[in-house]
Amino acid sequence: MVEAVPTGVRAAAVIFMLLVLAFVLGPLVVVAGVSFTAGDYVTFPPEGLSLRWYRAVLSADVYTHSAITSLRLAALVTLAATVIGTGVAVALHRRRIPGTGFLSALVLSPLVLPTIVFALGLLMLWSSVVGRTSFYSLWLGHTVIAVPYVIRTTLAVLATSDPFLEEAARTMGAGPWRTLFHVTLPQCLPGIAAGGFFAFNISFDEAILSLFLRSPDIMTLPIQIYTQLEFSPDPSIAAASALMIALTIFLIVAIDRLLGIQRVAA
Amino acid sequence: MTMAAVELNCVTKSFGDVQVIKGVSLAIRKGEFVSLLGPSGCGKTTLLRMIAGLEKVTTGSIIIGGTNSTRLPPERRDIAMVFQSYALLPHLTVRENVMFPLRMRRLGRKDEQQRRVDEVLEMVQLGHLANRRPRELSGGQQQRVAVARAVVSRPQVLLLDEPLSNLDARLRESMQEELIQLHRQTGLTTVFVTHDQEEALSLSDRVVLLNEGRIEQEGAPTDLYSAPATPFSASFMGSSNLLDVQIEAAKGAPCATLAPGSALPLEPGCAAAGPATITFRQEDVQLLPADAEEGILATVETRLFLGSRIRYVITAGAHRFRCLASPGHSFAAGQAIRVRIPPGRIRVIGRTLA
Numbered sequence A: 001m002v003e004a005v006p007t008g009v010r011a012a013a014v015i016f017m018l019l020v021l022a023f024v025l026g027p028l029v030v031v032a033g034v035s036f037t038a039g040d041y042v043t044f045p046p047e048g049l050s051l052r053w054y055r056a057v058l059s060a061d062v063y064t065h066s067a068i069t070s071l072r073l074a075a076l077v078t079l080a081a082t083v084i085g086t087g088v089a090v091a092l093h094r095r096r097i098p099g100t101g102f103l104s105a106l107v108l109s110p111l112v113l114p115t116i117v118f119a120l121g122l123l124m125l126w127s128s129v130v131g132r133t134s135f136y137s138l139w140l141g142h143t144v145i146a147v148p149y150v151i152r153t154t155l156a157v158l159a160t161s162d163p164f165l166e167e168a169a170r171t172m173g174a175g176p177w178r179t180l181f182h183v184t185l186p187q188c189l190p191g192i193a194a195g196g197f198f199a200f201n202i203s204f205d206e207a208i209l210s211l212f213l214r215s216p217d218i219m220t221l222p223i224q225i226y227t228q229l230e231f232s233p234d235p236s237i238a239a240a241s242a243l244m245i246a247l248t249i250f251l252i253v254a255i256d257r258l259l260g261i262q263r264v265a266a
Numbered sequence B: 001m002t003m004a005a006v007e008l009n010c011v012t013k014s015f016g017d018v019q020v021i022k023g024v025s026l027a028i029r030k031g032e033f034v035s036l037l038g039p040s041g042c043g044k045t046t047l048l049r050m051i052a053g054l055e056k057v058t059t060g061s062i063i064i065g066g067t068n069s070t071r072l073p074p075e076r077r078d079i080a081m082v083f084q085s086y087a088l089l090p091h092l093t094v095r096e097n098v099m100f101p102l103r104m105r106r107l108g109r110k111d112e113q114q115r116r117v118d119e120v121l122e123m124v125q126l127g128h129l130a131n132r133r134p135r136e137l138s139g140g141q142q143q144r145v146a147v148a149r150a151v152v153s154r155p156q157v158l159l160l161d162e163p164l165s166n167l168d169a170r171l172r173e174s175m176q177e178e179l180i181q182l183h184r185q186t187g188l189t190t191v192f193v194t195h196d197q198e199e200a201l202s203l204s205d206r207v208v209l210l211n212e213g214r215i216e217q218e219g220a221p222t223d224l225y226s227a228p229a230t231p232f233s234a235s236f237m238g239s240s241n242l243l244d245v246q247i248e249a250a251k252g253a254p255c256a257t258l259a260p261g262s263a264l265p266l267e268p269g270c271a272a273a274g275p276a277t278i279t280f281r282q283e284d285v286q287l288l289p290a291d292a293e294e295g296i297l298a299t300v301e302t303r304l305f306l307g308s309r310i311r312y313v314i315t316a317g318a319h320r321f322r323c324l325a326s327p328g329h330s331f332a333a334g335q336a337i338r339v340r341i342p343p344g345r346i347r348v349i350g351r352t353l354a
């Protein structure tokens, strides 16, 4: 197959791929590089090597507190988004409810609408219905934008599964509920895991929604990094970012170990 | 009268305004192997799914093992089903798949269940693959797991929807033999859906031929094969030839006149004079040289070599029909020949309206 591709096209493809790699990996390399600097300023390449900014980040309350807030928020968002997203995906997949097409467009809309529109709308809605913003408004906002990812990944897994599995379970003596727990949900598991991973990451690094929906006493890690960058930029922001990257990589490896990345990527 | 294992009483099914099953009544004896045969879209799957409870019955009733099951959900019917796609649970091993119906139906203690599963896996020769997952099996092996999983709970009736259609020709043949064997061993009442007439004939005690949501004809395989009652049955039961002819009862024995001076003799007393349709199988047509003493004059239109047989398309006057001959004697396309059909092999089915 490769032989059939003209040399020019092949060269262009290689160059294009290198460019993509450069733009994807470049920022990560720079952040990681800066985070190990021994100097006082954000410079690349770093001046000398040290772990002093990691030490600074891990001992600074502003970072550890905001990190704990972000982790707690991301965990709760992951929980809510996977439960809601899985339920919606299973319902949409069965196509038993009228207006399935419209409903799927609606629940997937946060994927395509600008986050800022959502943030503003949710803020206004929350203020008029509930009142002051809080950790809960943050939880709600993050969940709303995370749910579509769970729906998408779960629907993708369901689409490739045998449509007769549930009926087969019924003919084997399993009622509707036991079919759900013994057949449908185990089917969805790779999709739920992938969706949960997306949900966690989206919540963990979401800044726009957080800015709109948090109350002044709540600080998430992305906002902390942004504030630090704006008011007193130093290499600690690079170290904090590098730690976020490390957490993401850890999650990917963990999911791969537990479920196999091919199944999740399906 | 012994009680039927499955009884369908005037069952109909409509999807919206379209009626796809138009009143089917059928009693299946305990231990009987019944095939539902018919062309694509005639309603075989729909009928089977209604027995399983996966499709609601519009009117009529379904009795399974003496229990009126018309309104029961599938899990409360004493049935098992093998799906065309096998529908094995991909997250479970072969053993867990076969165990599933026993677990769900809470049949027997854990160790009894284990023993039953081992027994059934041995029966389909899959004991050594018990710990594999379905995706690690070949199509034929998956098929066996599906069958094992269906028979393990010893259901009142075993339902199979074209279970062999995804297998290649050779595997299909050996699976047919295994199914017969399995049926003999388990004695399970079986309803087998297929659109392959050979498969239906070779497997079943009784063939039910469906046409557009109705039973066209039912009976033992040999009856259906040798005595199709309608033109549809005749043509569906394997490329039989159908000819519109004039029956004449000139000097005692009747004959079927294809054209003036060209008549096929029939068995005495098989039909009254007048227009009618006759049918005969293509392997019953005998081809003779043009100078033979008997037979009607005809011409070879095409000749198709099939390996063990040769298929000819023959024209006689305005009529065309097919013939399947052994390669012993050979005629070329365009050659004039004579055709003989043993009178006992020709069936007169229904009168054509003149």
Ligand SMILES: Nc1ncnc2c1ncn2[C@@H]1O[C@H](COP(=O)(O)OP(=O)(O)OP(=O)(O)O)[C@@H](O)[C@H]1O
Pocket: B015, B020, B038, B039, B040, B041, B042, B043, B044, B045, B046, B047, B195
């Ligand atoms: N869910 C449905 N909604 C509407 N029409 C349906 C539905 N299921 C089946 N039909 C129609 O009912 C008729 C019978 O379908 P069925 O699947 O029973 O045929 P079949 O004999 O099994 O055919 P095949 O050999 O192709 O599997 C067809 O005309 C089909 O279009």
Ligand SMILES: [Mg+2]
Pocket: B044, B045, B046
């Ligand atoms: Mg079918």
